Amino acid sequence: MTAPVGLxxxxxxxxxxxxxxxxxxQQMVRRxxxxxxxMAGLVMVIFLAAVAVCAxxxxxxxxxxxxxxxxGQLSAGLGLPTGPSGRFYFGVDSDGRDLFVRCLYGLRTSxxxxxxxxxxxxAIGVTVGMAAGYFGGWIDTLISRFxxxxxxxxxxxxxxxxxxxxxxxxxxxxxxxxxxxxxxxVLILALFTWPYIARIVRGQTLVVxxxxxxxxxxxxxxxxxxxxxxxxxxxLTAQVIVYMTLIIPNNILFEAALSFLGVGVxxxxxxxxxxxxxxxxxxLFTYAWWMMLFPGVLLLLITYSFNIVGDGLRDxxxx
Amino acid sequence: MWRYVVRRxxxxxxxxxxxxxxxFVIYFVLPPVSPAVLFAGKEATPALIATxxxxxxxxxxxxxQYLLFLKRLVLGDSYGWPGLGFSYVNHSSVLSxxxxxxxxTLTLAVGxxxxxxxxxxxxxxxxxxxxxxxWDRIALGIALFFVSAPVFWLGLVFLWLxxxxxxxxxxxxxxxxxxxxxxxxLNHMLMPWIVLALLYAGWYARMTxxxxxxxxxxxxxxxxxxxxxxxSRVLVRHVLRASLTPTLTMFGMDLAALVSGTVIVEVVFxxxxxxxxxxxAVLADDIPSVLAVTLxxxxxxxxANLVVDILYVYVNPRIRYD
Numbered sequence: 001m002t003a004p005v006g007l008x009x010x011x012x013x014x015x016x017x018x019x020x021x022x023x024x025x026q027q028m029v030r031r032x033x034x035x036x037x038x039m040a041g042l043v044m045v046i047f048l049a050a051v052a053v054c055a056x057x058x059x060x061x062x063x064x065x066x067x068x069x070x071x072g073q074l075s076a077g078l079g080l081p082t083g084p085s086g087r088f089y090f091g092v093d094s095d096g097r098d099l100f101v102r103c104l105y106g107l108r109t110s111x112x113x114x115x116x117x118x119x120x121x122x123a124i125g126v127t128v129g130m131a132a133g134y135f136g137g138w139i140d141t142l143i144s145r146f147x148x149x150x151x152x153x154x155x156x157x158x159x160x161x162x163x164x165x166x167x168x169x170x171x172x173x174x175x176x177x178x179x180x181x182x183x184x185x186v187l188i189l190a191l192f193t194w195p196y197i198a199r200i201v202r203g204q205t206l207v208v209x210x211x212x213x214x215x216x217x218x219x220x221x222x223x224x225x226x227x228x229x230x231x232x233x234x235x236l237t238a239q240v241i242v243y244m245t246l247i248i249p250n251n252i253l254f255e256a257a258l259s260f261l262g263v264g265v266x267x268x269x270x271x272x273x274x275x276x277x278x279x280x281x282x283x284l285f286t287y288a289w290w291m292m293l294f295p296g297v298l299l300l301l302i303t304y305s306f307n308i309v310g311d312g313l314r315d316x317x318x319x
Numbered sequence: 320m321w322r323y324v325v326r327r328x329x330x331x332x333x334x335x336x337x338x339x340x341x342x343f344v345i346y347f348v349l350p351p352v353s354p355a356v357l358f359a360g361k362e363a364t365p366a367l368i369a370t371x372x373x374x375x376x377x378x379x380x381x382x383x384q385y386l387l388f389l390k391r392l393v394l395g396d397s398y399g400w401p402g403l404g405f406s407y408v409n410h411s412s413v414l415s416x417x418x419x420x421x422x423x424t425l426t427l428a429v430g431x432x433x434x435x436x437x438x439x440x441x442x443x444x445x446x447x448x449x450x451x452x453x454w455d456r457i458a459l460g461i462a463l464f465f466v467s468a469p470v471f472w473l474g475l476v477f478l479w480l481x482x483x484x485x486x487x488x489x490x491x492x493x494x495x496x497x498x499x500x501x502x503x504x505l506n507h508m509l510m511p512w513i514v515l516a517l518l519y520a521g522w523y524a525r526m527t528x529x530x531x532x533x534x535x536x537x538x539x540x541x542x543x544x545x546x547x548x549x550x551s552r553v554l555v556r557h558v559l560r561a562s563l564t565p566t567l568t569m570f571g572m573d574l575a576a577l578v579s580g581t582v583i584v585e586v587v588f589x590x591x592x593x594x595x596x597x598x599x600a601v602l603a604d605d606i607p608s609v610l611a612v613t614l615x616x617x618x619x620x621x622x623a624n625l626v627v628d629i630l631y632v633y634v635n636p637r638i639r640y641d
Contacts, residue, residue, distance in 0.1 A: 145330075149337050152624055156579030157597065157613040161345050164601045164609055171351040178349075253469055257583055260471045261598050276472055280587075285475055286483045296472035304467040311463070 024317075028238055031316035038312020044305035048298075052111050055104040064088075064098035066105040066270050071096050081288050091290035093278055103294050105270035110302065113182060113265070114251035117189035122244050124190065125197025126236070130228050132198065133205025144202065147195035155192045156257065162188055163263040181266050185258060189251050200243050201236055208235045238317045246310035249303035256299055272299050324629060331625050338617045339392065343385050346610050353377065357606045360407040367407065374405075392614070403615070408605035417593055417611060423493055424592035427511055428581050434516035435523060440566070442520070443527025448554065450532065458524060465521035470580055474514045474587035481510065491589035511588045515580050519573060526569060530562040537561070567631055575620045 032038055051058070059065060073082050073092040083091040090099035132143040163184060166172055172179035178187060208214065209232065217231045256273030258264030265271045272295040278284075279291035347354045355371040356363065363371075372378060376387040396402030398412035406413050446458045465473075481488035489506040496504035534540060535558060543553045582594030589595070593612055600608035 145333075146337075149334055152334075152575050152620055153338070153341075154575045154578035154613070154616040154620055156582055157609075157616050158341075158345070160597065160601055161342075161609055161613050162349070164604075164606065165346060165350040165357065168357060168604070169351050173349045173351060249467060253467075256469050257471060257579070260469075261583070261586060261601075263598075263601055273469070273471075276469075276475065280475065285479060289479065292472070292475050292479065296469065296476065299469050299472065300464075300467055303469075304464065307463055307467050 024235075024238060028313070028316045032312055035312045035315065038308055038315075041305045041308030041312065044301065045309055048107060048302050048305065049111060051104060052108040055101075055108050058104055059101045062089075062098065062101055064101050066101050067097060067268070069096050070098065081284075081291065083288070083290050090294040091288070093275070093291055094281065094284060094288070099275075099290060099294055102270045102275060103272065103298055106272040106275055106295060107298055107302065109182070109265060109269055109271050110252045110255060110299070113186055113189070113255045114248045117186045117193065117251050118244050118247045120186065120190035121193040121247060122197050122240060124194040125199075126201050126233070126240060128194065129198035129201030130205050130232060130236070133202040134209055134224070134228050134232065140202070143198065147198050150192065150195045151199075153192070155254075159188045159192070159254070159258060160261070160263050163258065167263070182269065185255055185264055188258075189254060193247050193251065196247060197240065197243055200239055204236050204239050205232055208232050242310060242313045242317060245306060245313055249306035249310070252299065252303050252306070272296075320632065323632060327625060327628055331621065334621050335618065338621060339389060339614070340385065342610065342614050342617065343388050346606065347384060347388070348381065358404075358407065360606075361604050363407065371407075401615075403611040404607040406600075406605050406608045408600070408603050409608070413608050413611040416596065416608060417615065420591060420593045420596055423590055424581055424585065424594060426508065427515065427584065427590060427592060428577055430508060430512040431515035431519070431580075431584075432577070434512050435519040438516065439520035439523025440527050440563070443524040444531055444554075444559070446524065446528040447531035447535065455528075459528070462521040462524040465517040466525070468518070470514065470518055470583045471587050473517065474511075474584060477510055477514055478587075491587075493590045493592075511584050511590060514587075515577075515584045518580060519577070522573075523566065523569075527562070527566060530565050531558060534558045534562040564631070564634055567627060567634065570627060574623045578616045578620065 064070070070088075070092060073088060073096045074080065074094075075082065079094075081092045081094050081096065082088070085091070088098050088100065090103060093099055093102065128143055128147075132140040162173075163180075166178055166184055167180040170180070172184070178184055214227060214231050217227050222231070255264055256271070256276075259271040259273030260277045262274075262277065264273060267274075275295040276292055276299075279288065279295075285292040346357070350357050353368075353372070354375060355368045355377055358375065359367045359371045376384055379387070391402035391404070394400070394402065396404065398405060399414050401414070403413040403417065405411075406416060409416060442458050442462070446455045449455050477488075478491065482490050488510050489503075492507060494503045494507050539561075540553060540557055543557045544550075548556075578594075581592070582598060584590070585592045585595035586598055593616075597609055597612040600606075600612070
């Protein structure tokens, strides 16, 4: 997997003066709202998310299920799929399924996987990164070095490896705790993205740790855990949200790539990546361009919008 | 300097141990079935599974299995060095299978790297110098487009447009120059190079822009301008030299990412390199081959990072490692 956009430049952003995190938030929101480009991205993200959430409803309105077959839509002789029409907005695929409805469900899969994985990676990254920055010393060295190694791994191959050994039987991995399917893809994504968050959080914690209110909290007898999660964590939220936003499009692309290669989500789950792979079957895309175009454009739209929002947020916190 | 190199080499050993351990865990500890069943392929006879069990030393405790795994890798096995095992699906040693394909993969990666540096850096510099202009906005928008586009989809769109519709590009497949001539080979490599390069070109444009903008605000640039140097000279001799160093470290980090991109582009353009073969191996349950490619790629990236780190000290005298 490739580094989420701009994570390499991780200069610690200026932390708000001891006034507290709320003003920093307000400032961020104000700057973000002034950025028309970023706002357009946000509107697009919300629109696509709403469409994904409403996918079953829209499917019902269209009257076609995601896995429903419409053999009448395949040409009589060769059984080739037919293109966009008044009833099938995006045409049908080689099995005669409604591509429009499948795209919506694919978008749903993309969003569920990428958001879940980003949430898990953030939870791990924040905890581990904060521990590294707060305690310093050998804990920091150990965590940072481990994160460095993870960042240098050829992620796609490791993902393919895990996915292939864990999908070999329905029992999954580690005595059944890791099952093939969406959960496995989420786990793989989280496993390889937490170091990005951990790195940012560590750097930020190093700065915040030195501030007076942290000393004050310690002086009042707050435990290490309380100091970290009550005093320091609120000062990291803005940064964490920015980098979480940048990880999401990355996750979407990675899931799509895995499914395109045939090692992602299972056959029965609609996935934009797998739909594009279907279009390459026997170079079908040269004829049925719609099978390639619509899932791809949808992928591009969602990742582009997320990237714009992430960029805008990063500018807004002055990173 | 030498102390740094020695320390870096020691760190490399630790890294290699961690990477091999990680790979070992994935293939020998995670799977719900015995690795022997996994490695022997789909239609394995009990006799074959017994042989694999013996060859891999699977009747030993796990930590000895790991040491044996390391030993085969470092000292080689009966199929040569490094010991990468045997593909029971292909009835051939994994080493020979990789050796026959690695050149195609390297050709793809190196060619793409040249293309993305040639596109990304100039665009980033122009964007930074013309900051806020319409060109800057367009360049940034396009860069973000390529960063956001799925590589495999971009490849298919390019194929559809330039090969199928316009007929100005060659189709898929690898055509060895020795057999088909340089021109045919080049013709078929051009689109894979460009598609693979575009994603990274987008990043490099963004990175270079940021880096040049930072450098433009430095005191030494003001001094150079104050001396009355021509703007072009300030840009090339002062700004570029200082701002391209961070790009070098990025190059090391990107190698890991490049492996992913290469796998996908090989699949899309039907280039029979190591990446395409790894994907085919997964689908054919040829686990020893997948293991070998993963391991070789990970080790290669770690070694390349070492080279980049040491080069970095040479080109950036401001950094002192001791």
